[in-house]
Amino acid sequence: xxLVFDHVSYTYAPLTKRQIKEGxxxxxxxEDISFEIEDGEFLAIAGHTGSGKSxxxxxxxxxxxxxxxxxxxxxxxxxxxxxxxxxxxxxxVVFQYPEHQLFAATVYEDIAFGPRNLGLSADxxxxxxxxxxxxxxxxYDVFKDRSPFELSGGQQRRVAFxxxxxxxxxxxVLDEPVAGLDPASRNDFLDLINKLxxxxxxxxxxxxxxxxxxxxxDRVLVLNxxxxxxxxxxxxxxxxxAKLREIGLGVPDAQLMANELREMGLPLEERLYSPERLANxxxxxxxxx
Amino acid sequence: MNLQTIFGRYVSxxxxxxxxxxxxxxLLSILFMVVxxxxxxxxxxxxxxxxxxxxxxxxxxxxxxxxxxxxxxxxLVVFTGLLNIFFVQGGQVYFQFGIICISEQGLKxxxxxxxRLTLLLLGMSLLTLTTTxxxxxxxxxxxxxxxxxxxxxxxxxxTMMGIALRFLPQFATELQTIYRAQISRGANFKTNARGxxxxxxxxxxxxxxxxxxxxxxxxxGMDARCYHGGxxxxxxxxxxxxxxxxxxxxxxxxxxxxxxxxxxVMAHFGW
Numbered sequence: 001x002x003l004v005f006d007h008v009s010y011t012y013a014p015l016t017k018r019q020i021k022e023g024x025x026x027x028x029x030x031e032d033i034s035f036e037i038e039d040g041e042f043l044a045i046a047g048h049t050g051s052g053k054s055x056x057x058x059x060x061x062x063x064x065x066x067x068x069x070x071x072x073x074x075x076x077x078x079x080x081x082x083x084x085x086x087x088x089x090x091x092x093v094v095f096q097y098p099e100h101q102l103f104a105a106t107v108y109e110d111i112a113f114g115p116r117n118l119g120l121s122a123d124x125x126x127x128x129x130x131x132x133x134x135x136x137x138x139x140y141d142v143f144k145d146r147s148p149f150e151l152s153g154g155q156q157r158r159v160a161f162x163x164x165x166x167x168x169x170x171x172x173v174l175d176e177p178v179a180g181l182d183p184a185s186r187n188d189f190l191d192l193i194n195k196l197x198x199x200x201x202x203x204x205x206x207x208x209x210x211x212x213x214x215x216x217x218d219r220v221l222v223l224n225x226x227x228x229x230x231x232x233x234x235x236x237x238x239x240x241x242a243k244l245r246e247i248g249l250g251v252p253d254a255q256l257m258a259n260e261l262r263e264m265g266l267p268l269e270e271r272l273y274s275p276e277r278l279a280n281x282x283x284x285x286x287x288x289x
Numbered sequence: 290m291n292l293q294t295i296f297g298r299y300v301s302x303x304x305x306x307x308x309x310x311x312x313x314x315x316l317l318s319i320l321f322m323v324v325x326x327x328x329x330x331x332x333x334x335x336x337x338x339x340x341x342x343x344x345x346x347x348x349x350x351x352x353x354x355x356x357x358x359x360x361x362x363x364x365l366v367v368f369t370g371l372l373n374i375f376f377v378q379g380g381q382v383y384f385q386f387g388i389i390c391i392s393e394q395g396l397k398x399x400x401x402x403x404x405r406l407t408l409l410l411l412g413m414s415l416l417t418l419t420t421t422x423x424x425x426x427x428x429x430x431x432x433x434x435x436x437x438x439x440x441x442x443x444x445x446x447x448t449m450m451g452i453a454l455r456f457l458p459q460f461a462t463e464l465q466t467i468y469r470a471q472i473s474r475g476a477n478f479k480t481n482a483r484g485x486x487x488x489x490x491x492x493x494x495x496x497x498x499x500x501x502x503x504x505x506x507x508x509x510g511m512d513a514r515c516y517h518g519g520x521x522x523x524x525x526x527x528x529x530x531x532x533x534x535x536x537x538x539x540x541x542x543x544x545x546x547x548x549x550x551x552x553x554v555m556a557h558f559g560w
Contacts, residue, residue, distance in 0.1 A: 058469065061473055063469050063472060063473060085475070085477070087474060088472070088473060088474070088475045093470075093473040094472075095469070095470045095473070098470065098500070100463075100466075100467070100495055100499060101471065102495065102498075103490060103491045103492075103493075103494035103495050104494075113471075113474055113476070113491065114474040117474060117477065118473030118475055118477055120536065149498065163474060164474065166475075167474065186361055208370040232365055262456065269315050288323075
């Protein structure tokens with residue numbers, strides 16, 4: 001329970017006294033969000049554009065503070081600046097297109113930025129940089145002295161990841177980590193994220209790709225219009241296909257096909273299907289006939 | 290870090306001032322500056338102020354909104370005011386500490402300059418409050434048109450100006466994103482001088498790379514649409530002077546006459 005959202009609401013434009021008197025209704029970017037992130041889990045946050053995903057992400061390490069409610073990190077309120085400063089070493093956030101935030105002359109210097117901000121010694125910083133590059137599967141000796149700007153897009157993103165990982169976060173927050181990547185690097189990245197999760201890092205991933213979510217996540221939080229529209233295991237969430245479609249989200253391809261086959265009269269169970277599982281189930285049905 | 294309030298952002302209204310020819314507004318802004326600079330006394334400034342607020346009345350923009358729009362530049366006014374307090378000497382001395390000396394003349398001069406500068410900023414902000422950037426660049430290009438003969442690249446200058454203005458809010462948003470990303474990596478912008486410098490680098494380098502990235506994409510887009518500069522280029526909306534513009538000119542000429550008259554009267558009575 002490293003992170004707890006307790007009735008969090010956030011607005012970009014609080015109403016003035018006069019507007020309240022005139023009876024205008026407050027618009028919320030986030031409204032009454034309560035949930036807990038469990039240690040070691042892989043939580044996916046899904047939602048349509050403008051549903052509040054990115055606003056939620058900014059609350060996870062105190063870059064934004066709730067208008068109402070609280071975000072608690074190990075029981076402490078993240079609205080407190082000192083607490084937020086401490087939390088930033090523990091909760092790593094990788095923003096959308098993180099390669100756009102690279103700035104240093106060498107890959108080494110860029111990755112060292114975070115650890116140095118933690119006040120670590122030079123030796124420790126070097127160790128962290130090595131560790132960061134190793135985690136994103138880039139060779140330390142090959143890359144450390146190169147300029148981040150001469151790398152390929154995928155490599156740049158890995159370096160940006162390494163910069164966050166070098167702070168040794170116990171929770172890694174990823175906002176659309178595979179946006180704008182080609183299919184091959186997409187898969188590489190998702191595998192990488194999965195490996196990090198297997199090492200025990202808590203992952204919070206914002207995504208609108210339901211296939212990725214179904215494959216990787218332990219739990220899914222669905223946002224719609226700033227409110228929680230669904231929260232549970234992928235199996236629970238994706239069983240409400242109609243509701244998801246209503247708010248502009250799909251279900252995983254395999255699940256979609258399973259639903260359609262069931263509607264056509266095939267006696268498939270109501271459960272979550274990966275492509276393999278679905279193929280096996282259909283094969284079993286065909287053999288049994 | 291809120292960068293959204295930018296000096297004189299366009300406010301959509303249906304007013305005489307909004308419908309004036311942008312070229313006229315650009316030229317009349319210069320005349321307005323003359324009016325404010327001609328004013329030599331508080332009385333003359335007061336007259337200029339009345340005419341300034343009159344312009345906002347015609348533009349249907351509240352004075353409060355006008356002050357909000359120049360608020361980001363308040364620091365400039367305060368700084369100039371302070372300079373005057375400390376460097377203009379004369380008359381009775383109110384306060385002295387080392388080389389710092391606040392005197393009667395300094396305070397008078399300070400107040401005068403602050404009022405004058407505020408009026409100037411208000412008048413200038415009215416141009417951008419009532420004219421879209423597209424129209425301003427358009428007017429800028431037309432006004433430079435005669436200079437094309439002697440080789441001034443008027444169209445190119447106007448296009449650059451337009452692009453620069455268009456990208457300001459874009460870069461403001463990107464700067465905010467970069468700022469958030471760096472503080473998420475534990476950056477603290479209020480440590481010692483060396484730390485602060487490092488943090489500025491961490492903000493400015495990504496901002497510059499983003500500017501180059503945008504420039505490259507934009508030039509590709511322009512090439513793809515066969516953009517080739519101003520030669521033989523016609524405009525979709527032609528600009529025409531109208532009676533409104535003449536009205537604006539008359540208004541400011543009256544203002545100028547009043548200010549000069551007050552100046553003369555004040556000088557005559559030796560106030």
